[in-house]
Structures are given as structure tokens and as C-alpha cells.
Amino acid sequence: MPEICEVETLKNQIKPLVENKKIIKIETVKSLFKEKNLNFNKIKNLNIIKLHRVAKKIIFEFDKNIFLETHLGMTGSWTISTLKNLNKKQKHLRYIFYFENFILLFSDIRGFGSFKMTDCLDTTVDVLNDNFDVNSLNIWTKDKIIYSVLHDQKIFPGVGAYLGAEILFDAKIHPEKKLINFNQKDKELFQFSLKKILLLALKTKGASFSDYKHLKEETGSMQNFFKVYGRVNLPCLICGSLINKLDKKRGSQFCPVCQKK
Numbered sequence: 001m002p003e004i005c006e007v008e009t010l011k012n013q014i015k016p017l018v019e020n021k022k023i024i025k026i027e028t029v030k031s032l033f034k035e036k037n038l039n040f041n042k043i044k045n046l047n048i049i050k051l052h053r054v055a056k057k058i059i060f061e062f063d064k065n066i067f068l069e070t071h072l073g074m075t076g077s078w079t080i081s082t083l084k085n086l087n088k089k090q091k092h093l094r095y096i097f098y099f100e101n102f103i104l105l106f107s108d109i110r111g112f113g114s115f116k117m118t119d120c121l122d123t124t125v126d127v128l129n130d131n132f133d134v135n136s137l138n139i140w141t142k143d144k145i146i147y148s149v150l151h152d153q154k155i156f157p158g159v160g161a162y163l164g165a166e167i168l169f170d171a172k173i174h175p176e177k178k179l180i181n182f183n184q185k186d187k188e189l190f191q192f193s194l195k196k197i198l199l200l201a202l203k204t205k206g207a208s209f210s211d212y213k214h215l216k217e218e219t220g221s222m223q224n225f226f227k228v229y230g231r232v233n234l235p236c237l238i239c240g241s242l243i244n245k246l247d248k249k250r251g252s253q254f255c256p257v258c259q260k261k
Ligand SMILES: [Zn+2]
Pocket: 236, 237, 238, 239, 240, 241, 255, 256, 257, 258, 259
């Protein structure tokens, strides 16, 4: 499943193509499970003022305060093509966005992506904002472990399996460490590693797994920098201990020696 840095990369690729352009037509090939207030006639021939990314949504802002929020879900993807090369019979195709000189295709194998039209911009908290600071979060008195909070999409939207595992390993924090046991130094380490790993994931254009590719079918290279994610039972790159895993949880890999509770 794409995490926040893959979505940011994708947004940066689509942005220069669509801003100040008009969508001539949107065609629904096959609906998604989650669609809300979709009325594509409303945006026909309207100018796209700006393309935003908020958490894991890519949002098209049109004239007249109309916003189209799109979410990749588990297996959504955007690709670019031309009218000449358009193959409407390609598997899993959901929507076709027709522009003057190109077309954008939204495909989704499982159909858990979502499309929604609204009249205002989503203002969800965003971990990629420069001013995102874990110190200011209202979480530190909770009797919960950091693993579950870091994967709570309301608190750290877009942080999924690989980012979570790599952030905690970098900060040398055990995934089962309780929030109430974080001292100021732990919080600072956590904040530092969060920013560092997000930045690395942005620089490498995210990770490419078997089911996800960027526009134009490109791949990211973050997977080459994984230190714990996907390395269960392999030796820790720092101390040589075998990488362990919280029972059955995806992305809960950790070094039992380097990462402290
Ligand atoms: Zn270690």
C-alpha cells in the first residue's frame, strides 16, 4: 500500500501536467466502492487552479470552490497516456480524465480507493508539514504503545508499515514502549527520526513494492534503504542481533537490542 511519500511523489509528478488546464471530460469505466457527491458535469471545462496533497489524498482544486479528493486506497494508481494509446479494456481501469493533449487514468485492482467532491479543502494534520511537531501532540499521557499510535491514521496520517518500522529503528525506540514512559529526550529523538526518514523517503521517491508504481510506471528506491522493514530473522545492521517482529503485525519489525522500551 502506498504511504505518504509515494503520494507526495505522485502529486509532484501530476501537478505540472494539470495545473491551469481544463478537464474536458471524465469517464467512469467502473465505480469504486467509496464514491461521494460525484458529479463530473460540475467540473467539465473548469480550470484546475491547484493540485494539493493532504495526508494521503491528492486533491484537484477547480474554479468555483470545487474540490475533487482522490485516494489510492490499497491498490489505486495513476498513469498517463494519450488518446491514441488509450485502451479502455485494460484491467482494473476505473476513471479516464481527458485533457486537451493527454489523458490521466485511475486504475484500482481491489477498488478500495475513493473519489469525493467537496466545497472546501481538507485540513487534516499532515506529517510532511515543516511545522509538524510530535511534542505538540495530545498523546503523551496515553497508556498506549508507540507502535499503535504511530499507525493511527488520525494522528500520523500516511505513516504505514515501512515508515513506522524505519522511524522507530532510527530513533532506537522499541515499538512497545509506552507513551507515558517517553521523556523529553525520547520525544526529541522520535521527532528527529520521523523527519529524517520522511525526508529520505521523499528523496528516494518512496518505496516500490510489487503492486505500486508511480505515474509513467516509474519506481521509487526507498526499499534499498530499509534497515528493519522486511528483515525479520536477518542480523541487525548495527549490532548483529536477529531482527524480531511483534506478533503477526505488518511493519512491526524491530531490533530487540538496539531499540529500548
Ligand atoms: Zn541492533
